[in-house]
Amino acid sequence: MSLLDLQSLLPQLILALGGTTVLLLGAWVQNRRLWLIVGMFLALFAALAAGVMEPPLAEVAGMYSTSLYARFCTVLWSLIIAATLLLSCRYADLHRFGGGEYAALLLFAGAGMSLLSAATSLIGLFLGLEAFTLVLYVLIAFNRTDNRGAEAGLKYLVFGAVATGFLTFGIALIYTASGSFHMLEALSGLQVDGVLRPIGLAGWAMLLVAIGFKISLVPFHLWTPDVYQGSPAPISGLLATAAKGAVLTALLPLLAFMGDAASEIKNVLWLLAIITMLAGTFAALPQTNLKRMLAYSSIVHMGYLLIALLVGGADGGQALLFYLVVYCLATFGAFGVITSFALETGEIQDYDDLRGLGYLHPRRSIVLAAFMFSLAGIPPLAGFFAKFGLFQAALRNGYPELAVIGVFVSLVSVYYYLRPIIVLFMQDRSAYQLRSGSYSEYFLLAGCFIAILALGIYPGPLLNLVAQVLP
């Protein structure tokens, strides 16, 4: 491992080493806010480093690429980590989180995510994925005064462990077939004359189960609402955005490397996309808990993103990344609002508790409504152009049926996105006054809101950027 290697992986290094440092120093200086803020700045530095510094190597140790794509993802996940840290300031105080540990774990999760997105080898993929999964087990159960947190942690743990088994078995099978861990070789070794070998199929089946768990595709999604509901709101936000996004961004090159042989897998993904969109939507309809609804919404959105994955190529990639960014902004923002509504005794999740809250806390409620509209894909919010790009890509590349189903689903989904808005603004008040949020939360929410709006009105720059970074 040379200095050049380290330099190339500087952002991840900042995250991991920074995490360690925070952890160590946190043992001495017991100041929660301080470490959260420090952690946030470390994550921002990592993002900056990834964004600005030109890495000297194209690939590190045969496992991680330093392509523009990987750097873009690194920036994205680092920013989400930074946002999570910022968002957690008041929340951590409320629930007496160990500041040092919390910040350190989050930073390391960020490192894991960015490694996952950058992986060019199956080992790298495995390591990156496990790095943040392990940390998430802890983070989900981080609030130790909450039994639900424990339950959520347990559920994520059991499923995570089983999924790890499937993932590694898949990798092992692929390795058995191809004799290499490097993705390009391994995946091309899986095919004979552009047709996947049966053992490759078996390996992919295992991989798909694991990935299906991570990005909660139907029927591997059942854990999602429970875990989102139980975990601390900032962590739910992280789970719904970066944790899923990292897996998706890793999957994009994985499928790309497959070339034509991916069609077999795409068939399955096609089916999964359809049942995910439909089942997720219908299951979300009767929900009366905001976090559970968002969980189902994230499931549906993963279905949409699968469409982009299926389309593949430049079109699909562009649609995927743009959609992902917009989705992350809105979903994270929504969880941010939940965080900011949180009380010492628990979070405000049930619609019954939100009734009429729009008049007590208009700014946060309006922002939440905006996020909902964006998720529903209503212009002029960014969600519209995300869906627009997605449907366009689907139609252009011969998936009209998916576009039609997507359109149908987004119509039905409007109903459950409207429900919290209705509850907030259109029902008689039964909610009680909550405390006013902290400035850090306001800052973050305003940021998400402005980004959603700006991207909805002028998405050109991001689209161009996304088109550039695609491999």
Added chain:
Amino acid sequence: MTATLLFYILGAITVVATLLAIIQRNPVHAVIYLVNSFFALALIFYLLGAPMIAAWEVIIYAGAIMVLFLFIIMMLEISPSSDPVRSAPGWAQWVPIFILAIALASCTLLLTGLDPVIAEGLPRWHASPRDFGYALFKEYALAIEIVSFQLLFAAVGAFYVGRLEQKKSQREGSS
């Protein structure tokens, strides 16, 4: 020839031991059976030319992890006798699950069996610890670092989760 025979014997032992392990209702028994299984597996590893892995199988799995399991079981005093109905599944549960598993196994095996490459034999091959070390620290140094970080943070996490929450225990104590 002996190696082949040995492989089948060890394989049988592994499977039987594992099977016995999973149908135990008492976790302590299960762990003991599993240790047997792991020992047999370690020998298979050795047969396949992986002495280092064989050693670690014994040290880490059979030694560290299983002992950790035993430790926790005993610490928490989880005993099956207290509530036998709840702690272990009955036949009614096993049957459908085994059927499912057999279906899955046949699918997987049929699929892999369709691949002509797989039918080739495993050659005798030996990876010395030296080769292993070279490869590990030259090519996979970065991975080692990542794994070490993982271990560190896992330890931190485990510590955080497992630590007694003082406030909470006080609150519970007072109530």
Added chain:
Amino acid sequence: MIVPMEHLLILSTILFLLGLVCVLAHRNLIMILIGVEIMLNAVGLTLVGASAFWQQIDGQIMVLFLMAMTSAEVSISLAMVVYLQRCKNSVDIRDFDEMRG
């Protein structure tokens, strides 16, 4: 030649599915975790076999990482077991169904 690769795969698949069966059948969290260990061992077996098959060391190294990761996971899992036991005085997963719907 020791055995055909296929036989090794059969063995590891059986082991893997035994682990899965254990995970599915048991309600005791500890047994579930044991099941996961069995699954991961099966994976290790496959990897070692493949390593021998291709006569490459990488497979074995992957096993090493797998073991390391497993131990990390087990440490967290068992800490979690302790924590859950303290929360609900139970390690039966059926007791953890507070969130549903």
Added chain:
Amino acid sequence: MTADTFTQFPVLSLLLWLPLVGTLLCLVGYKSPQAGRWLALGTTTVVFALSLLLAFSLERSAGWMLFEDYSWIEPFGIRYTLGMDGISLLLIVLTAFLQLVAVLISWDQEKSPGLFFALILILETGIIGVFLALDLVLFYLFWELMLIPMFFLIGVWGYKRRVYAAVKFFLFTLGGSLCLLLAVISLFLLHGEQTGTYTFALEALKQTDLSFGQEMLFYLCFMAAFAIKVPLFPFHSWLPDAHTEAPVAGSVDLAGLLMKTGVYGMIRFAFPLFPSAAEKSLPILAVLALIGLFYAAWIAYLQTDIKRIVAYSSISHLGFVILGLAAWNQTAWEGSLLLMINHGVTTGALFVIIAMIQRRTGTREISQLGGLWKSQPNMSAFFLLFCMASLGLPGLANFAGEILILIGTFKSHAVWAAIAVAGVLFSAMYMLRMVQETIWGPCCEPFDKQDLISREWLILIPLAVLVVWLGCYPQPILDPLREPISLLLRQGGQP
């Protein structure tokens, strides 16, 4: 000031975005009710003045009187293209006028007035945008932009079943819009594949070669969106609820403007883009329009909520409008557009009056109303006037449009026109029933016996003057429509 001045200056954008500026100001001062009111009034007045200025100073021409085109979202081939011809101009003047009315009638809004007026102003931007946009995606954006404020207006400030109505409205219209979106994207892709230039510009897309099947499919998707907004007969279910539950400003906007956007979409987009499909569909369109015309009138006849009666009457009138479009000739189209404007004014006025009645009596149920002439003769007189206009009394607003539609339709399809004539009878039946139960008959004692107050006079007099003027001398409205309509008809191809 000459037309040249306007071409130098992006006056369309100014017109379009002024209300949004007002919105932002309203939002900033949302805690002060006074600020919201006056800001909204100021903004709408300025917009109205500007639209009038344009109306008086621009030269009539067949093409675009004003045109703006800027680069916007290059990766998707979307441009910011606005254009105004006579049709848009008139509809924008109507919009600006009705918004002014909406602001005035909601003057003493008590529940969060700042937000209320902010929403009204956003709505204005959305509607003006729909009438100006010439890029299909830009059009779609404005099309959807109308949704959110209307959703909130109904849902927050509406009456008892407001949430149901708001959601129904939202889902219905969105359902149609999504079909439109799919068709727009598909058309864009097809055009791109054929020519290599990927663009959403309306004029360019008109040149796309389509097989008949494709054309029909796209046409149906477009029409789904527009027919729901209009609403055409089987797609109207959202309307009675939305109109009834909306606050008065919402009802005025819904009936006066939002329904018009559907018709506008048909003549500006659906017909010229897919002429042969449009041609094939005309009989069906006419049949649906006729069914709607009668069906809604019959249902209106039995309603007991006066707002619902007016809501159904809107469906009926729009049936007339669509019938005129289906007749596909100059006279009928001029009549349709004229009727659209007339209907906007009369129905808007009716909703305004109904709001006044409701404020005084606390009810809209005809069983609890009656004899209002006794206590509020002036208000009742206006009510009578607008009802008469609505039932198509010659010399008042609606008649001029209806007769032109009938004449045009009779020329091409005598039977349709002959049937449609009967619709006039039924509109008289429900309107007179409403008048009878409201202002005639024995008295119900309103708790507020105040006749019109000065602000209400201020609203009603211009409306009344317009109603009479449009009925007696609609020529100034018809003149600017002539050339654009004949252009559109030529593009659509004379069937």
Added chain:
Amino acid sequence: MILLLTLTLLLPLLGGIINACFGNHLPKPMPVIVANGAVIGSFLACLGCLSSASGDGLRVTLFTWLSSGSFQADVGLLLDPLAAIMALMVTGVASLIHLYAAGYMQDDSDQTRFFALLNLFVFAMLTIVLADNLLLMFLGWEGVGFCSYGLIGFWYRNTENAAAGRKAFIVTRIGDLFFTVGLLWLFALFGTIGIEAINGQVAGLDPTTITIISLLLLGGACGKSAQLPLMTWLPDAMAGPTPVSALIHAATMVTAGVYLLCRMFPLVSLSPIAMGVIALVGVLTALYAATCALAQREIKRVLAYSTMSQVGYMFLAVGVGSVSAAMFHLLTHAFFKSLLFMAAGCVINLAGHENDIYLMGGMRQRSKLVAGLFMVGLLCLAGAPLTGGFFSKDLILATAFAKGDLFHQAIYVIGIVTAGITSLYSFRLGYLVFAGDFRGEELPDDLPGLMKWPLLPLALFGLFGGLLNLPHLFGGYSWLSGWLNTDTDVLHLSLNSEYLLSGTAVGVFVFGWLIAHLRYRKFVRRESGLISAFLLAGWQFDAFYDRLLIRPFRGLCRFCWQGVEVGLVDGLIEGFARTCISWGQALRKMTNGQISNYLQGFIWGLLLIMGWFLLRAVA
């Protein structure tokens, strides 16, 4: 001249607008003065431009109302002889009735509304009369309908009054539908809606088309003029104030249908079938209404039915091809019928606002003048020899007779029978009201002078209206026919038949009188028999229409609303929503919180994928 013509039309409009907008702010007598001034001014203006009406007439185009493509509708006025005579009648009678109304309404608090509507009515009526195109005529046509609606329901506190207004509006509108279609068709045929232009081009048109269009126009005319089968509104319309009945429902509006047919006579006359139908409708209505009038108890309803009957005669006149006869009867009828109505108003006032003739009687003693005037009117109505009514009715019947064929003979017979019945009910009314002693409750009420004096000129006109078109037999020279340029209408019957016809007319008049004299000279309270109940209810047409049309219509509406709208359309939508939700509930049950359940999801998913792959690999 042009200015005068414009003023004729616009003065009432102006008066109406002033009263409508500012009437409530003017001091008390001002609205009345404005209204009367406007109408009288209009009358004078009309008189002023009368001289230029002869020949081709006087025309003014004020502005273009509607123009689109080849369609053009101007606000254009045409004062030709027909219009002039009609306009003069309208403004003249209206002026008198306005004066009368000033007295009649002097205590009403709402008189501004009344006079505004009345003025507007005059304006609308003049629009019908003066319009040079059909669309403008239609504007007036509907305008009078609206004013009639507003005035019938003037005393709106009583629900029945308002309902009567609504009925009038809607029933006449049914007729208007036919008119509209006819108008559209004419435009489609000729590319113009100018009345003269159309009349000038009709020759050579397909006879069937002409017949259909003529029948459509007849439909319109029937609605406005309360002819069979659209006549049910007129009796109910008597709910309005008496001046309204006099002006609108006797003199002017109800004759608009006749005027329309006269206007379009060049077209209509081309179709013998249509002419026959018109004559038939007219004579049947005349008979029907006359029989109904026999049994009525309310004084104004008697007059209403008689109006209907007389208008039927006018239709008959058109149907037998004599415009001048129709116009002649229209004019005389306008005079004596408005006289009758106004006098009836006086009588009602004198009887203490009592309408029921069974509760009157002996009114002669209360006001000699009113009784005299009323009797003049009745004599005209009954066709007493040498009165205006006698001559005009006679001319119509003679024209019908002169046609000579069987159909017209039959019509003549019905007409003469009706004349007898007319005489009978007229004298029945006269006896019941004026003979004997007062049967109601004593309630002295003096009449304002304004309610009496306007009757005098009308009585004179009624009595001597015959002079307008005095037949040659009586030494006249048919001035009206000459004025209207319809010299062809002048009959050239043999002297014998003329005498015979006149004699028959006198005969039936006397016959009717005699029967009335015998039966009603002394008031006897009788139980009303079946037949009289049937006649009282107007042959049960209201009930019949209720069964035939209104109930099925309401049923249809209810079906559309409850069945289609609520049941089908909303039901489908809500069913869809409910299905979605129930799927959601089903899916929700899957997430029951149990980890082992969730894990099974994994396994099934894996099995699915594996199975799929296996299938693909094998295939």
